[in-house]
Amino acid sequence: MEKKLTGRGGPGRGQGRKPKGYSEAMKAVSIKMNEEQREKLNLLGGAPWVREKIDKAKLPHE
Known part of the structure; x- marks a missing residue:
C-alpha cells in the first residue's frame, strides 16, 4: 500500500510561543x-525584577 503525501503533518517552522518583549535570544x-x-522573589517581581537589578548593577571594577 502506498502512502499519499497530503502536505500535512511533520514539523512546522515558526511554530510555538513567540518571545515576549525581547528581540534578542534569551538563555535560561x-x-x-x-x-x-x-x-520573596515572586513577591519582588520574579525574573523581570532580577533582569532589572542586573541591568542597573555596576560591575566591581566600575
Whole structure:
C-alpha cells in the first residue's frame, strides 16, 4: 500500500510561543534557593525584577 503525501503533518517552522518583549535570544539560567527565598522573589517581581537589578548593577571594577 502506498502512502499519499497530503502536505500535512511533520514539523512546522515558526511554530510555538513567540518571545515576549525581547528581540534578542534569551538563555535560561537555573539558581538554587530555599522556599522562603523563592516566595520573596515572586513577591519582588520574579525574573523581570532580577533582569532589572542586573541591568542597573555596576560591575566591581566600575
